[in-house]
Structures are given as C-alpha cells and as structure tokens.
Amino acid sequence: MSSTPASSPTRSAAIASARGLVKTYGKGTTAVHALAGVDVDFARGQFTAIMGPSGSGKSTLMHCMAGLDTPTEGTVVVDDLTVSTMNQRQLTKLRRTQLGFIFQSFNLVPTLTALENITLPLDIARRPVDRAHLAAVVKAVGLADRLKHRPSELSGGQQQRVACARALVSKPSVVFADEPTGNLDSVSSREVLTFLRSSVDELDQSVVMVTHDPVAASYAHRVLFLADGLIVAELTEPTPDSVLEVLGSLTRQKASA
Numbered sequence: 001m002s003s004t005p006a007s008s009p010t011r012s013a014a015i016a017s018a019r020g021l022v023k024t025y026g027k028g029t030t031a032v033h034a035l036a037g038v039d040v041d042f043a044r045g046q047f048t049a050i051m052g053p054s055g056s057g058k059s060t061l062m063h064c065m066a067g068l069d070t071p072t073e074g075t076v077v078v079d080d081l082t083v084s085t086m087n088q089r090q091l092t093k094l095r096r097t098q099l100g101f102i103f104q105s106f107n108l109v110p111t112l113t114a115l116e117n118i119t120l121p122l123d124i125a126r127r128p129v130d131r132a133h134l135a136a137v138v139k140a141v142g143l144a145d146r147l148k149h150r151p152s153e154l155s156g157g158q159q160q161r162v163a164c165a166r167a168l169v170s171k172p173s174v175v176f177a178d179e180p181t182g183n184l185d186s187v188s189s190r191e192v193l194t195f196l197r198s199s200v201d202e203l204d205q206s207v208v209m210v211t212h213d214p215v216a217a218s219y220a221h222r223v224l225f226l227a228d229g230l231i232v233a234e235l236t237e238p239t240p241d242s243v244l245e246v247l248g249s250l251t252r253q254k255a256s257a
Contacts, residue, residue, distance in 0.1 A: 002058075014041040015174050015206040016065055017086045021074035023060050023194075034060040035071070036229035040172065047200045047207045049217040049238075051247065052226035053254075058210045059178060061226065065208065066093045066099055066176045079173035096125050100167030100175035104182035106159040109152040115147040127170070134169055140189070140198050141165040157188025164195055168205060175199075177209040181216050193219040214243035225250060 023035040034057045042048050042065075050058045065076055067083045076084040079098060086094060090195035095101075108117045118138070122129050138144050141161045151159050160180060167175050177196065181189035197219045199205040209220065217223045218240045225233040225246055233246050 004160040013044045015210070016042040016076070016078045018065060018071075018077075019075045020231065021061070021064060021076065022072045023057070023064060023069065024072045026072065033229050035064065035074075035224075038229070038231055040072070040224065040231055042206065042208050043222070044206050045200060045204050046222060047197055047220040048209070049220035049223045050208065050210045050226065051212065051217055051223055051243065053212075053251070057229040058226050060229075062176050062178060062208060062210050063179040066101070067094055067130065085181060096121065096174045097127075100170065100172035102163055102167050102175065102177040102180045104179040105124075106151070106156075106163045106183075108159055110151050113148050113150055114143060114162045117151070117162050118147075118169050121166060121170050125170070129169070130171070133171060136203060137168050137199075139164045140203060141195055156184050157191045160184060160188065161195055162193050164192060164199070168199055168203065172205075174206040174208060177207060179210060179212070181211070181213065189213075189216065214240045214247065217243045227254065 018038055018040050021035050021038040022033070024036060025032045038061060048063060051201045052058045060069065065078070067086065071084055074084065075082065078094070081094065081098070083091070083094065091207060109120065112120065117154040119129050119134070138147065141164060143158060143161055143165070146154060146158060154162065180196070181192055184192065193216055196207055196209065200207055209216070211217055218238050220238060221236065223238045223243060224231050227250055232250065235242055
C-alpha cells in the first residue's frame, strides 16, 4: 500500500490526470468540500477502481474527470485534452467521441435491439461503425447470440453487458463506470467485471470504476482510496482481503480522529 498515488511510475503514460482538483458545494460555513486538492493519474491500458466511504468524494472525482461536473479549482486532462477549461459544446463533443460511460442503471432504449443499443452512440454521432471492432467487442461481451433481443428479453447481467459494449464500441480514450454492478446479483456481477477486465487486457481499453464492493475492486489492476476528499491510500494487484484490510484501517483511523 502506498500513500502517494500521484507519484505513479506510469505518469508519462496517463490517459487521464488531475492536479489540485477541488470541488466545493455551497459557500461560507455551510460549504462542503467534496474534493480537497486531488492529484492523480490514471494509466493508459489499466483498470483502476476508486473506493472510499460514503461522502469521501469518489463519485465527484469521477464526474469531474469525465466532464460531468465542473471542478471549483484545478485541472483535468483526458488524452491530452484539458477538460476543465471546456465549454458545454466542447464537453458534449468530448463525451460523445472520447469517453464511454457505464452506470448502475443500464439506460438501454427498450424499443431497440441489443445490437441497436450498442451502436446507438455512433448512430447519434453519425459516425461509421468499425465492423471489426464491433465484432471484437461483441465477442468479448459474450452476447453474439443475443444481438436481436430487446432489453426486456435479457437478464440484468446481459443488459449491463450490452451497456458495457455500448461504452466501448466508439473506441473511447477511457471508460468511466459508476457502480456498474450495483443492481446485479453475484453471478451477473462477475460476468460484467470479467468483461471489463478483459476489455483492458485484450482490447487495450482504459477503465476507471467507482465501487463500494471489495470483490469488484479486486478485478482492477489498481485501487485508489479516498477519504474526506483526498486520496489517502493505493493498492496494486488487489485482492478482496487486501481491499478490506485498507478499508478497515481507514475506518479505524477516522473513528480515532
């Protein structure tokens, strides 16, 4: 475990980074500092999990990195593009072309087939579908025999895997996943997490995932731990037990503070 995650040896290969990231809600005595000056790098071609207790700032960090929220202070860079200075039109284009998103709710269009849901971002952007890449994603997601099915004909795990494929089909610089297994049972969760890990190992994707689940975090190459708006610890090659150990240590530290 390291307490200095910003000094990662992969900094030169970072797909996304933040410096001095502050996010404050409210003003004066009622101000809440969701992020209190975060420096972080997310390595290209790596699966990174973000963990921390409720209110630690983990979702806020991901939303600021993804251009879904505007930081109060600091700089966010994704694939050499400075996200933190973009206007709304530029952010919309960034999210459409450079970023992939997976949320706890699947957000599939019920009237479209699985295949149509997967290619929807490209259709909206009026971009051609790379058939070879689509085939690779469909193979990785393990739904080749379900492409003509509508969401109501798929299990929860299958629907989330469709959402994962949709996030990957446009070849984004990075995929941000916010509690992607939060609505799934253990079997479906394992399917989705296995796919996310294989998308990194086999498709050279970069994934950043917020989770509260030590088992989910163990699928990542690296886990960052937040507390009170700061990154306070880091694990590489995590296991469920090692993640639980760090979380327990952070809980004890907070209780004794």
